[in-house]
Amino acid sequence: MPSRAEPAVRDTAAVALRGVSLAYGRGARAVQALSGIDASFAPGAFVTLVGPSGCGKSTLLRLVAGFAAPTGGTVSTGGSPVRGPGPDRGVVFQQPRLFPWMSVRGNVEFGPRMAGLGKAARRARADELLELVGLGDAAGRRPYELSGGMQQRAAIARALAPDPSILLMDEPFAALDALTRERLQEELRRIWQTTGKTVLFVTHSVDEAVYLGTRIVVLSKRPGRIVLDVPSELPHGADPRTDPGHQTLRETIAAAVREAAA
Numbered sequence: 001m002p003s004r005a006e007p008a009v010r011d012t013a014a015v016a017l018r019g020v021s022l023a024y025g026r027g028a029r030a031v032q033a034l035s036g037i038d039a040s041f042a043p044g045a046f047v048t049l050v051g052p053s054g055c056g057k058s059t060l061l062r063l064v065a066g067f068a069a070p071t072g073g074t075v076s077t078g079g080s081p082v083r084g085p086g087p088d089r090g091v092v093f094q095q096p097r098l099f100p101w102m103s104v105r106g107n108v109e110f111g112p113r114m115a116g117l118g119k120a121a122r123r124a125r126a127d128e129l130l131e132l133v134g135l136g137d138a139a140g141r142r143p144y145e146l147s148g149g150m151q152q153r154a155a156i157a158r159a160l161a162p163d164p165s166i167l168l169m170d171e172p173f174a175a176l177d178a179l180t181r182e183r184l185q186e187e188l189r190r191i192w193q194t195t196g197k198t199v200l201f202v203t204h205s206v207d208e209a210v211y212l213g214t215r216i217v218v219l220s221k222r223p224g225r226i227v228l229d230v231p232s233e234l235p236h237g238a239d240p241r242t243d244p245g246h247q248t249l250r251e252t253i254a255a256a257v258r259e260a261a262a
């Protein structure tokens, strides 16, 4: 008999977390990493996750990536429950993790190749992305011939290659020197504006969280809970590094992180 129930209303959030908790291990030795996380992020948002060390930022990202399953609650992307990694989500780690035996272009082509994209199409895609991340001239080089910042650009291009709608970034600039880091932050903002991806970005740095985020989420110390979740609206054309509203926001976030760590 056909169901008379109303069709389920599709969750239009890019990422939705409903009552999410995660414990590593079981019994007396279980480590409760996250507890009662509720949030949903709109398509195109740039969400920065900040909080004290060990509060579960990476764990949260791993749940959205599908590398781990929550022990409570649900995680969904684009209205569908996350059941594992998928091409709708690209991941960038702190270390670039490029294949050393492949050229930069080969690394970027890898995902599309696995997805069965033809040679000409995947090459065109790789070259377009390498241009986007400013590595147009380095396509034929091996990862070990690149600086750390260039390697991380290549990792971003590789993550974008399957055209995911969501980009998950786990402290991608933490291992870089200050100048390279600043440059890549600017580049990432430009890439985000150009591509319209939803970005979830984990960082230890309040400055980075405020500079990049259109929404800033602060987690408490373990078990991680959301203690602050604020939008960050920048007046058109303003520079977040000098905008007075952002200075105030930076102080608010820094205070929340200090309190969360106490």
Ligand SMILES: Nc1ncnc2c1ncn2[C@@H]1O[C@H](COP(=O)(O)OP(=O)(O)OP(=O)(O)O)[C@@H](O)[C@H]1O
Binding pocket: 024, 025, 031, 032, 033, 051, 052, 053, 054, 055, 056, 057, 058, 059, 060, 204, 222
């Ligand atoms: N595989 C694991 N087994 C047991 N405990 C784990 C495991 N992975 C992480 N943890 C613990 O879960 C908690 C959250 O870890 P997670 O790496 O998500 O935190 P984080 O906020 O990203 O930390 P950091 O800022 O230091 O990178 C920590 O207490 C950590 O020790």
